[in-house]
Amino acid sequence: xxxxxxxxxxxxxxxxxxxxxxxxxxxxxxxxxxxxxxxxxxxxxxxxxxxxxxxxxxxxxxxxxxxxxxxxxxxxxxxxxxxxxxxxxxxxxxxxxxxxxxxxxxxxxxxxxxxxxxxxxxxxxxxxxxxxxxxxxxxxxxxxxxxxxxxxxxxxxxxxxxxxxxxxxxxxxxxxxxxxxxxxxxxxxxxxxxxxxxxxxxxxxxxxxxxxxxxxxxxxxxxxxxxxxxxxxxxxxxxxxxxxxxxxxxxxxxxxxxxxxxxxxxxxxxxxxxxx
Numbered sequence: 001x002x003x004x005x006x007x008x009x010x011x012x013x014x015x016x017x018x019x020x021x022x023x024x025x026x027x028x029x030x031x032x033x034x035x036x037x038x039x040x041x042x043x044x045x046x047x048x049x050x051x052x053x054x055x056x057x058x059x060x061x062x063x064x065x066x067x068x069x070x071x072x073x074x075x076x077x078x079x080x081x082x083x084x085x086x087x088x089x090x091x092x093x094x095x096x097x098x099x100x101x102x103x104x105x106x107x108x109x110x111x112x113x114x115x116x117x118x119x120x121x122x123x124x125x126x127x128x129x130x131x132x133x134x135x136x137x138x139x140x141x142x143x144x145x146x147x148x149x150x151x152x153x154x155x156x157x158x159x160x161x162x163x164x165x166x167x168x169x170x171x172x173x174x175x176x177x178x179x180x181x182x183x184x185x186x187x188x189x190x191x192x193x194x195x196x197x198x199x200x201x202x203x204x205x206x207x208x209x210x211x212x213x214x215x216x217x218x219x220x221x222x223x224x225x226x227x228x229x230x231x232x233x234x235x236x237x238x239x240x241x242x243x244x245x246x247x248x249x250x251x252x253x254x255x256x257x258x259x260x261x262x263x264x265x266x267x268x269x270x271x272x273x274x275x276x
Contacts (some may be wrong), residue, residue: 016224020213020218025273028221031228035268036235043260048251049174050100055110057097057259058252065248095119095258097127098201098266105267118204125203125211132211133192140188193233194222201266221269232265 014030047054099118103110113158119126197213209217222229236258243251 004193016220018217018220020209021219026217027271027273028217028224029269029271031265031268032226033228033231035228039268040234040257040262043257046101046260047256049104050110050162053110053115054097054256054260055099055252056112057094061093061243061251061255065133065244065251069247082206084256087206090258093148094259094262095200095204097256100256101260101263102204107265121146122203122207125207125209125214125240126200128211129199129203129215132215133196136188136192140185142180143184147177147184189237190233193236194219194229197222197229197232197262198266198270201263202270205266206272225269255273 016028016030018026018028020026095118096115099115100110101113196217198215198218198221199211202209202217203211239254239258243249243254
């Protein structure tokens with residue numbers, strides 16, 4: 001029995017087999033860029049099948065983003081820091097949406113309460129993953145003031161306080177901060193994305209897979225589908241950016257859309273070997 005995840009190509013170059021520590025066999029499938037449209041279309045069709053619970057999660061994200069903007073309107077660095085916090089923790093925040101998509105897939109009517117408690121089905125592993133994301137986010141939060149200091153943005157005095165973030169971005173220090181911030185955020189977000197793509201859906205679907213195995217497998221699947229995953233990450237980034245620049249209003253739809261699409265992506269990418 002293998003002691004760690006190993007993978008090798010099957011006879012079909014579009015399939016890859018993976019063996020977990022417990023001997024369970026999983027098969028990952030290669031995807032095409034055009035599949036992203038299919039994932040989003042399926043997600044769009046899911047929303048009217050569970051409109052209330054879908055909008056609830058969208059509303060929660062909208063409220064969080066709007067609250068951050070209103071509370072830190074005069075502190076642009078904090079707005080960028082907390083915006084990144086939401087982006088990095090969005091995989092964990094979407095756990096309830098994965099559960100809803102799973103219930104719809106099984107022809108069941110999901111309940112809001114059950115979706116909010118979905119993580120209880122695999123508490124230790126899901127909480128361990130949340131802790132891992134939290135540590136990464138905390139490390140990034142500590143790095144953000146350093147970026148501000150290097151770009152002299154932390155001591156920037158906005159001439160017109162009424163302009164808030166706009167005044168910050170129009171300044172030389174603000175623009176310099178944005179360049180360094182975006183480079184750092186892109187690197188960290190890419191890493192978080194690579195270990196998150198299938199991790200939470202897998203932990204939600206089966207308790208037999210540990211969080212470390214799930215993260216390693218997620219990274220392997222991303223490496224097997226570099227172009228598709230890069231396009232999917234860019235799609236997510238664009239949609240989240242739209243959500244942020246609209247002060248979270250667009251997140252009413254974007255949040256459930258991305259949550260459901262991520263579940264459909266997982267279902268296409270990962271196949272459980274039921275013949276064991």
